[in-house]
Amino acid sequence: MFQKIKQNQFLFEELVKRDFKKKYKRTVLGMAWSILSPLLMLLVMRLVFTQFFGxxxxxxxxxxxxxxxxxxxFNESTSQGMTSLMGNAGIFTKVNVPKYLFLFSKNVQTLINFGLTLCVFFLFCVLDGITFTxxxxxxxxxxxxxxxFNIGVGLILSALFMFFRDIQYLWVVFTQLLMYMSAIFYTIERYSYTAQCLFLLNPVYLFIRYFRKIVIEATIPSVWFHLLMLADVAIALGLGCWMYKKYNTRFLYYV
Incomplete structure (x- = not known):
């Protein structure tokens, strides 16, 4: 895989540049939206939920x-990854290139946005009196x-999207449900022990919980917590790679 990426390095770099430029095309603020968008969402959530949960x-x-x-x-990476194959059908139907390159380029672009937002997050930690350790x-x-994990889920979704266009609408509904099940604006301490354990079945909640334990609680999650997270990644990546390997030649017939 890495050898093929190296062989198609120029194409991969151009795909990343194209995706990044396309996202902010004809916008006044451009890249600033990578920072402003999560901040505005945070402001709305704080105004709405502070009185109820905070x-x-x-x-x-x-x-x-x-x-x-x-x-x-997670939402941006998987949603964009889902349409990465179909959106580049004009390329891979004419040129023999690894199809996962298109998904990887989307993930690099969303990772850059995540990195920019992460810098703002650390600044907020300072303003909120968080002690850095x-x-x-x-x-x-x-x-x-x-x-x-995002790459794995993206591989699964992009493969399914080639055969079933309805998946994009189902994914919007699913992510909306997933948001409410990830304890973003509330705590799970009010629930029973059994219910709290069920939250751990949600991979997104695991990532969120890990961040909170390190940043807010200054504690390191247990070994089994690390292993559970790794298992979710292995399942998503394994299933995604299997689907691409099995249906790789059939994608051309569903463009």
Whole structure:
């Protein structure tokens, strides 16, 4: 895989540049929207949910930001990845190139946006009185896992989208439901122990929870927490790679 990416390095770089420029084409603020968009969403969520869920909760703004940061990256990466194949059908139907390059280019573009927002997040942590410790380095683990998980889910969705166009509408509904199930603006402590364990079945919640434990609680998640996150990544990547390998030659017939 890495060898093929290296062989098609020029195409890959051009795809990333194209996707990045296309997103901000004909916008006045351009790249600034990568920062303003999550900040505006954070402001809305803070105004709406603080009175209901955040009363008496320390660092509630950072708590919200953690959830919004992770979920927005997941949502953007998978939603754009879903249409990456179909959107580039004009290329791979004429040129024999690895089809996963188109998905990877989308993921690089969304990762850049995530990185910009992450810088703003750290600034907010300073303003919110969060103490920075050496444990912040461990955030590289959930970020790396999230990148791989998004790629895996993107592989699955882009393959399904080639055969079933309805998947884009179902995914919008699913992500909306997933947002409410990821404890972005509320805590799960009010639920029973069994219910709290069920939240761990949600991979997105795992990533959000990891961020909060490191940033707000200054504690390192347990070993099994790391393994559970890794298992979700392995399942998503494994299934996505299998689907691409199995249906690779059939994609051309459904363009």
């Amino acid at each position: 009363q008496g909760m320390e660092h509630y703004t950072t708590y919200l930001f953690c959830g919004n940061l992770v979920f927005s990256y 050496w444990k912040f380095i461990l955030l590289l683990y959930p970020i790396g896992c999230l990148v791989l």
